[in-house]
Amino acid sequence: MKFYKISIFTIVLFTSQIVFSQKITTEKRQYWIGYLTQTKISKPISIWNDFHWVPESFFIARTGLTYHFDNKFKTTTTLGYAHAWFYPSEGNDTYRPEHRIFGQSTFSHKKNSFNFFHRIRYEARFRGVIVDDFLQNEFNFNYRFRYLFQSRYFFTTDKPGNWFAVASDEILFNAGHEIKNNFRLDQNRISLGFGYQTKNMTFQLAYMNQLIESNTEFSFRMNHNLQLLVFHNFDLTKKNNPTE
Numbered sequence: 031m032k033f034y035k036i037s038i039f040t041i042v043l044f045t046s047q048i049v050f051s052q053k054i055t056t057e058k059r060q061y062w063i064g065y066l067t068q069t070k071i072s073k074p075i076s077i078w079n080d081f082h083w084v085p086e087s088f089f090i091a092r093t094g095l096t097y098h099f100d101n102k103f104k105t106t107t108t109l110g111y112a113h114a115w116f117y118p119s120e121g122n123d124t125y126r127p128e129h130r131i132f133g134q135s136t137f138s139h140k141k142n143s144f145n146f147f148h149r150i151r152y153e154a155r156f157r158g159v160i161v162d163d164f165l166q167n168e169f170n171f172n173y174r175f176r177y178l179f180q181s182r183y184f185f186t187t188d189k190p191g192n193w194f195a196v197a198s199d200e201i202l203f204n205a206g207h208e209i210k211n212n213f214r215l216d217q218n219r220i221s222l223g224f225g226y227q228t229k230n231m232t233f234q235l236a237y238m239n240q241l242i243e244s245n246t247e248f249s250f251r252m253n254h255n256l257q258l259l260v261f262h263n264f265d266l267t268k269k270n271n272p273t274e
Contacts, residue, residue, distance in 0.1 A: 054252045055244060060084055062238060062257040069264040074098050078108055084255070090114040094132070103137040112153075122163045129156040129169070143185075145194075149178040172206035174216060182225075191228045196236060197221065217242040221257065232261040 066080035078094045094110020112130040134151040153176070156169040180198035202216040223236025238255040 054241075054250050057252045057254065059254045060087060060256075062255040064257070064259040065262070066259065067262045067264065068096070069266060071266050073267070074100070078110060086117050087253075088114055088116045092130075092132070094134075103139055105137040106135065108132075108134045108136075118163075122160075124160050124163050124165050126160055126165070127158040130154065143183055143187075145182040145184070147178075147180040147182070149176075149180075151176040151178070170208055172204050172208050174202055174204050176200060176202045184227075191226055193224065193226055195224050196234060215243050223257070230263045232259075234259040234261070 062082065062084045064080060064082040067078070069077045069079075071077060074097055076096045076098065078092070078096050080092045081090070083089045090112055091114075092110060092112035094108040096106050096108040099105040099107075110132055112132055114128040114130065116126040116128065118124050118126075131154040132151060134149055136147065136149045138145060138147045140146070153174040155172055155174055157171070159166040159168045159170055178198060178200040180196065182194045182196045184192050184194045186192055198219075198221045200219040202218070203213060204216045205213045218241045219238055220241075221236045221238040223234060225232055225234035225236075227233075234257075236257045236259075238253075238257045240253040240255055242251045242253070243249070244251055
C-alpha cells in the first residue's frame with residue numbers, strides 16, 4: 031500500500047508536466063550541485079546557508095536567520111539575502127547578477143514511514159540589466175512566490191543511517207509591474223530520487239524535470255537535471271563537539 035501511494039503521487043506529478051511539455055521549444059541536460067547548511071546558535075535561532083551551482087547556467091549563494099517555533103509541525107520562519115550570477119546567453123560574454131531579499135516559512139509532519147515537508151517562499155528580485163552584452167548600472171525588479179511540497183519515504187529506521195525515496199514538486203510564479211498581466215508562471219520543478227540520512231548529514235541524488243516558461247506566451251523550455259544535494263547540520267550550542 032505504501033509503494034502504491036508513492037506510485038500514484040509520482041504519476042500525478044509527471045502527468046501534469048507532460049501536459050505542459052506539448053509547448054516545449056528547447057530542451058537541455060545539465061548537472062545541479064547544492065550544499066545546504068543549518069547552524070544552530072541558540073534553542074530557537076539558527077543560521078541558514080545554501081549554495082547551488084549549475085554549470086553553464088547559474089550559481090547562487092543564500093544566507094538567512096531562522097526562527098524555530100516549538101510545535102509538533104517543526105515550523106520555521108527565515109529572513110535572508112541571496113546573490114546569484116547567471117551565465118551569459120549563447121554568443122555573449124556578460125554574466126547577469128541578481129540580488130534577492132527573501133522570506134520563507136516551512137513546516138513538516140509525519141505519517142508512518144512518510145515525512146512531508148512544505149515550504150512557502152517570497153523573493154524580491156533585483157535583476158541586472160544587460161544591453162548589447164554590456165551590464166548596465168540599473169536593475170529590473172519583480173516579486174516571485176514559490177511553494178514546495180516534498181515527500182520522503184524511509185525504508186528503514188536502523189541507526190546510524192536511513193535510506194529513503196523522495197518525490198517533490200515546486201511551483202514558482204512571478205509578479206509585479208514588469209511581468210505580463212502582473213502575475214505569471216515562472217517555472218515548475220519536479221524531482222524524484224533517493225537519499226541517505228545520518229544524524230547531522232543528508233545526501234540526496236535525484237532527477238529534476240524543470241519546466242520554465244519562455245518570454246512568448248505559453249511556450250516552455252525544459253531542463254533535465256541530475257541533482258546532488260548535501261544537507262549539513264551544525265549545533266554551536268553544544269560546547270564540546272558541535273557536529274557530534
